[in-house]
Amino acid sequence: MRLAIGSDHAGFPLKERLKSHLEGAGHEVQDGGTCSAETRVDFPDWAFKVSELVVSGKAERGILVCGSGIGMSIAANKVPGIYAALCHDIYGARLSRLHNNSNVLVLGGRVTGEDLALEILDTWMASPFLEDRYRVRLQKIQDYESRVSPGAAGPGKAGGLGRVLVIDHPLIQHKLGLVRDKNTSVKDFRELVQEIAGLMVYEVTRSLSLEEIEVHTPLGPTKAFSLSGKKMAVVPVLRAGLGMVEGILRLIPNAKVGHIGLYRDPHTLEPVEYYCKLPGDIEDRDIYVVDPMLATGGSAAAAIELVKRQGGKRISLVSLIAAPEGVERVRGQHPEVDIFTAALDSHLNDHGYIVPGLGDAGDRLFGTK
Ligand SMILES: O=P(O)(O)OC[C@H]1O[C@H](OP(=O)(O)OP(=O)(O)O)[C@H](O)[C@@H]1O
């Protein structure tokens, strides 16, 4: 497994012991520091460094050590996507995985002896998460986290479970009010949908990783950041998803575009597939499936399934308005997918329309009613 480890000066001796134990067992360990017991350092620096390696996916799990373990666990748990467990015994280590899917183990170098620490570590490493049984509880924590810090973690985030993020930025909410209004013209509706989709991109892409580069300003060299090498694909679900594509491409112009043709049978409300063309290297891309309406979730779940069948792995769903029924269905079938939406509405009516929603998105975009 790819692991990240870190400590402050007080945890340094135990950290070194844990690291060689893990390497001896064949794990790949990134040592975030610190590198001496003599120089006093501040534990949050190491807690954040290791935690960020975990949420970015560069490490699958992390291990932190300070004197008591308390400071490290407080700091690590401030990082969205981190579920750090301070363990003093084997029972706690096991449960922190089985029940809580902890992705960072914290130990107290001055309170836990070396032999016990190694047993705790081995137990924690070997214990699986009992997802079927405890998913709902973990999801509640993730939902809370998503509400207070939307977009903090991205596809492939820690814990393996997708999140539902309601992007409640005032500009988005203002424009959403306009698209809901039945008196908004087709032209304005179309423009507003593109604008909202573009604004949502800021949150949807928040977790993209950056590379440090050097550039030369007119005044001299400086460090800067680049997204280079990041491959993305936008996959609209026809027809209405097309209404969001230009707005998204304005911000990520190098993304490739796939198309999935689905319509909802008006009687069964189940999706009927009629077209699918995705970029050939879809498996290497971060994929944004876009459709303004997530109603029963049948279309979105089927679209995601098609993307997966062609090799897509890192998939997010971006909708303007979602119904609870749709969210549940997508989550049930594709639990790892992040769902971004600008609104989570009340319910579906008897015809499968979102209430209050905005009506039929395709008809309003293309003026076909
Ligand atoms: O969550 P669901 O219950 O599947 O409903 C959502 C789907 O319904 C709408 O498409 P529609 O079938 O009306 O086709 P269109 O986009 O071609 O108008 C919408 O754009 C979604 O694709």
Ligand SMILES: O=c1cc[nH]c(=O)[nH]1
């Ligand atoms: O409310 C809804 C539901 C499905 N499709 C739409 O366009 N609107």
